[in-house]
Each structure stands twice: as C-alpha cells, then as structure tokens.
Amino acid sequence: MITLSLAEIAEIVGGRMHDIPDASAEVTGPVVRDSREAGPGSLFVAFVGERVDGHDFAAQVVEAGAAAVLGSRPVGVPAIVVEDVQAALGALARHVVRRLGTTLVALTGSAGKTSTKDLIAQVLRRKAPTVFTPGSMNNEVGLPLTALTATDETKFLVLEMGARGIGHIRYLCELTPPRIGLVLNVGSAHIGEFGGREQIAQAKGELVEALPPAEEGGTAILNADDPLVRAMASRTKAKVILFGESGEADVRAENVRLTDTGQPSFSLHTPSGASDVTMRLYGEHHVSNALAAAAVAHELGMSADEIATALSEAGSLSRWRMEVTERPDGVTVVNDAYNANPESMKAALRALVAIGKGRRTWAVLGKMAELGDEALAEHDAVGRLAVRLNVSKLVAVGGREARWLQLGAYNEGSWGEESVHVSDAQAAVDLLRSELRPGDVVLVKASRSVGLESVATALLETGAEGEVAAR
Numbered sequence: 354m355i356t357l358s359l360a361e362i363a364e365i366v367g368g369r370m371h372d373i374p375d376a377s378a379e380v381t382g383p384v385v386r387d388s389r390e391a392g393p394g395s396l397f398v399a400f401v402g403e404r405v406d407g408h409d410f411a412a413q414v415v416e417a418g419a420a421a422v423l424g425s426r427p428v429g430v431p432a433i434v435v436e437d438v439q440a441a442l443g444a445l446a447r448h449v450v451r452r453l454g455t456t457l458v459a460l461t462g463s464a465g466k467t468s469t470k471d472l473i474a475q476v477l478r479r480k481a482p483t484v485f486t487p488g489s490m491n492n493e494v495g496l497p498l499t500a501l502t503a504t505d506e507t508k509f510l511v512l513e514m515g516a517r518g519i520g521h522i523r524y525l526c527e528l529t530p531p532r533i534g535l536v537l538n539v540g541s542a543h544i545g546e547f548g549g550r551e552q553i554a555q556a557k558g559e560l561v562e563a564l565p566p567a568e569e570g571g572t573a574i575l576n577a578d579d580p581l582v583r584a585m586a587s588r589t590k591a592k593v594i595l596f597g598e599s600g601e602a603d604v605r606a607e608n609v610r611l612t613d614t615g616q617p618s619f620s621l622h623t624p625s626g627a628s629d630v631t632m633r634l635y636g637e638h639h640v641s642n643a644l645a646a647a648a649v650a651h652e653l654g655m656s657a658d659e660i661a662t663a664l665s666e667a668g669s670l671s672r673w674r675m676e677v678t679e680r681p682d683g684v685t686v687v688n689d690a691y692n693a694n695p696e697s698m699k700a701a702l703r704a705l706v707a708i709g710k711g712r713r714t715w716a717v718l719g720k721m722a723e724l725g726d727e728a729l730a731e732h733d734a735v736g737r738l739a740v741r742l743n744v745s746k747l748v749a750v751g752g753r754e755a756r757w758l759q760l761g762a763y764n765e766g767s768w769g770e771e772s773v774h775v776s777d778a779q780a781a782v783d784l785l786r787s788e789l790r791p792g793d794v795v796l797v798k799a800s801r802s803v804g805l806e807s808v809a810t811a812l813l814e815t816g817a818e819g820e821v822a823a824r
Contacts, residue, residue: 354396354501355449356381359421359433362396365448366423366441368433373421378431380420384445384501386494393418398442400494401425439493443528446497450529455507457529458649461514461522461557462537462576464696465642466491468634469537470513471670472646476663480655481508488671489691491515493524500529509653516556517546526563533652534560534591535574535645539581540696544727554581561589574648576641577602596648597641604648606640615707617643621661623651628661633668635675635687636704638697673806675704678813683791685709688809689798693721695731699738701798706742709794713745717781717808719799720754729757736761736772747772750781751803778804782811 360376363369370376381394386407391397391414399407399422411428415421421431423445425438435441450457458477460470467489474485484503490496491513503510512529516522539554547553565571571591576582578597586593596604606619617640618631632639643664650660669675673691680686687708689701698721705714716739724731736758739747749759755774762772775781785795785808795812799805 354380354382354384354503355452355505357449359431362421362423362445363433366433366435366444368423368435368441371427371432371434372429373431373433378420382418382420384423384442384498386498388414388417391417391419395419397422398438398498399424399428400438442494442497446500447528447530449503450500450510453503453505453507453510455503455510456533456653457510457512457531458533458535459512459514459526459529459531459560460535460537460645461516461560462535462582463540463553463557464694464700465537465638466513466515467671467691468639468669468674469535469642469645470511472642472664472667473535473649474511475667475670476646476650476655476660477509477511477653479659479663480650480653482506483509483511485511486513489513489515493521493528496525497528514560516559519547519552519556520559522556522559523563526560531560531564532570533572533574533649534564534589535649536560536576536582536585537641537645538576538579538696541694541724541727541731544724546723546725548725550581554585557582558585558588561585561591564589564591566590567592572652574645574652576645577605578641594648594652596644598644602644604644604651606644609637609640611637611707613710615704615710619643621647621657621664623647623657623660625651626657628657630661630664632664633666635677635708636700637707638700638704673809675701676809677708680813680815683793684789684812685712685794686809686812687794687796688806689796690801690803690806690809692801693719693799695721695724695735698735698798701796702735702738702742702744705744705794705796713790713793715746715748715785715789715793715795716744717748717750717785717795717797717805718755718758719750719803719805720752722800722802728754732757733761733764736763737765739772740766745771748781748784749774750778750799750805750808751776778807778811781805781808782815785812786815 388410397414415430561573577595577599609619676688749755759774
C-alpha cells in the first residue's frame with residue numbers, strides 16, 4: 354500500500370484513534386486480515402467472524418510489527434476504531450485507488466473469471482507493473498484488500514468481481530471505480546440465488562453501467578458470442594469492444610483447433626493486426642478467456658504480436674483449475690476441483706476428452722451447488738454429456754446430486770458398470786486405486802464445498818514413485 358499516517362487513515366475511514374502514542378506513525382506495509390500475515394508497518398483489519406474474533410489477535414499483530422489495528426472496539430494497543438470495519442476497509446481502498454490514478458480493469462461473469470483474470474495479468478505485466486486479484490478474492494473484503502496492495506509503481510490494477518445478488522457489483526464498483534469493464538458470460542452459476550439467467554445478466558451488467566463515458570476513457574468489453582452479454586452494450590455510455598468467434602467481434606479467433614495434448618491454438622485478430630496463439634492451458638473454453646484478455650490488452654495499447662506471445666506463454670496462476678499432472682506411471686490427473694457450474698463442468702469434460710485422445714478417460718464428478726430448481730436437470734445433463742463425449746467411465750461422488758449425475762449417464766447410454774456412484778471422496782480414491790491403468794486420464798471436478806481436490810491429491814501421492822512430473 355502507499356504510505357499513510359495513522360492520522361490520515363483515521364480521517365479517511367472516519368475512525369477514532371485509541372492508544373496511539375504518535376499519530377504521525379505510518380503504515381508502510383500491507384493491509385491484512387490474517388494475523389499470521391502481519392509484519393512491520395502493516396495494518397491489521399479485525400473482523401468478527403462466527404468462530405474467530407480478529408480483535409483477540411491485536412496484541413499479537415502489534416508485537417509482530419503492525420502499526421495499528423483497524424477494528425470496531427479499543428483493544429489496548431494502537432487502534433483506529435470504526436462502527437463498520439468492512440465499510441472502513443472499502444473507504445480506504447477507494448481513497449488509495451483514486452490517489453494512485455492507476456488504470457483499473459474489472460471483470461465479471463458466470464464462469465472463467467479467475468482464469469481470465471490470470472491471463473489479463475500475465476499479458477499486462479509485460480507492459481507495466483500490474484496488481485491483480487489473488488485466487489478468487491472477489492467479494493466485499495477480498496477486492497479492497499487486493500486494491501490496497503497497489504503502490505505508486507502500479508500501472509494496472511486487475512480486479513475480479515463476484516456477485517450473489519442484484520447490487521453487489523454496483524457496490525464493488527463504488528469501492529474501486531473501473532475504467533475498463535469486462536463481462537465474460539451469463540451462465541447458470543448461482544442461478545438458485547438469482548432466480549434466472551435474466552436476473553444474473555441484470556447483476557453482471559452493473560459493471561458496464563458503472564463505467565465512465567467513452568469521452569472519459571470508459572471501455573466496456575463484451576462477449577459477442579453471448580446474447581445476454583452483448584445486449585449490455587445498451588446499458589453503458591462507455592466505448593464498446595466485442596470479443597469472440599463471431600465475425601462481428603473486434604477481437605476474434607479464427608481457425609480454432611486443439612493440439613494433440615488438448616491445448617487450444619488459433620489465429621488472433623485485433624484491429625491492429627493478427628498473430629498466432631498456441632496456449633499452454635488445456636481446453637477449448639480458454640479461447641474465449643484469451644480473447645477477453647486480448648481485448649483488454651489491445652485497448653491498453655499492446656500489439657497483436659505482443660498479445661499473442663504473452664498468451665502463448667501464460668500459465669495457470671490459481672490452484673485446482675485444470676492442473677494437469679502426469680504420474681511416473683503414465684496416469685494423468687486433471688485437478689479442476691476448485692469449483693463447478695454447468696458451463697465449466699461441460700467445458701472440463703470436453704477438455705478431458707481432448708487431453709485423453711486415444712486413452713482411457715475417467716470423469717470423477719460431484720455436486721454443482723446453488724442451482725436451485727435447475728439442479729436436477731443440470732446434473733442430469735452433465736451425466737448425459739459424459740456419455741455423448743465417450744468418456745470411458747464416470748464416477749459420481751456424494752449424495753443426491755451425484756446420483757442425478759450417474760442416472761443421467763445411465764439413462765443416456767445404458768452404461769451399466771461404465772458409470773458408478775460412490776458415497777464419498779475416499780470411496781472414489783479406493784475405486785480408482787484398484788482400477789487405474791498406466792496411460793489413463795482422470796478429471797476431478799465439483800463445487801468447492803465437496804472438497805474433491807483430496808481425490809486428486811491422493812492419486813498423485815499414490816503414483817509418487819520419485820518426482821511427479823507436472824506438465
């Protein structure tokens with residue numbers, strides 16, 4: 354974070370200083386909410402959670418070197434006390450972002466946000482210092498904490514924005530006003546909370562509504578291949594750039610194909626030229642993510658050749674998202690267990706088939722959460738798709754939703770033993786350990802709450818005869 358005195362911070366957040374012997378003392382380190390990350394010059398934000406009260410760690414963080422605590426009550430050590438800690442954190446982030454004047458890029462969508470954010474960051478940091486959301490810290494707390502890691506040297510700030518209801522993205526844009534807003538897609542993620550795709554589109558479109566007008570540099574980057582996203586052009590006064598495979602897209606892909614190992618290759622076309630891309634990531638769904646990143650980079654002045662080179666060299670920066678690892682015995686494990694929704698589940702199955710071309714493929718799948726009344730139909734559809742794609746074996750893990758997955762597969766293709774339901778992750782591991790053969794490819798995917806990453810971890814430990822080679 355930029356250097357600020359405790360007196361300045363108190364004024365910015367509307368707080369009262371307690372037990373501060375020197376109001377001119379400065380915060381020179383990061384703003385953190387985890388006491389273990391506190392260090393010299395840091396500011397510790399004390400939240401009260403269901404099980405842990407951050408205020409209880411006040412003395413510990415100051416002993417570790419923190420300049421002060423930002424909390425809701427005095428704690429006997431230097432503290433800035435406010436009524437609403439979350440609102441104060443947001444006010445501090447808003448002040449810092451405005452003072453820095455950095456170019457802020459915000460993105461949202463039902464699927465692919467984190468992968469696209471990682472691509473944008475890897476492309477832009479070739480041009481100038483870039484700060485971006487780590488992992489999926491895309492809510493009312495994670496977003497301002499990310500923004501506060503920016504410094505005077507930061508040129509680009511790339512922030513992922515999530516939403517679980519109408520008004521959420523509008524609020525996030527008030528905390529960190531973007532100049533460039535990117536909407537990837539409108540899918541079925543969280544449809545149970547929103548009530549329908551139209552409501553999801555309404556929420557996601559709050560991003561483009563928050564952009565400054567075109568004459569002030571505002572730019573909306575929209576997916577030309579998604580009708581609900583493309584329609585958002587009417588909701589903004591910003592300049593509109595379309596990306597996609599549509600011939601009408603300003604930034605588009607032509608001649609899309611997959612390599613023998615399942616990595617997308619295509620010709621990137623931008624208003625400034627064309628260049629070829631072959632990605633290190635796996636699955637055709639990354640083409641859309643790459644085009645979105647390319648559109649942002651083009652708007653910020655990068656050439657087609659620069660963008661193509663960066664996209665071709667970019668890797669995965671976030672855990673458990675299409676992590677492809679080959680065991681010494683030739684079994685390939687695809688760990689995509691961070692989260693799941695109908696769109697990402699179908700994309701992962703297609704990627705599995707591409708990676709496993711000519712080999713035996715396993716789809717170890719679990720529940721997709723927050724689908725509401727659509728849950729049965731969506732799980733059934735994923736099971737049926739596994740059959741249509743000729744996945745060798747489906748292992749559905751867990752309770753009711755997993756049974757729907759397995760029944761969808763069974764009813765689509767009369768698979769018999771080719772689809773199986775198991776009760777939990779350990780049962781899946783036991784089955785795989787007994788039946789996997791060298792050369793098999795295993796996809797592991799479910800919503801985060803299911804915890805299927807433990808299956809991938811166990812499989813890699815099982816095959817760890819010496820060093821595991823990651824591709």
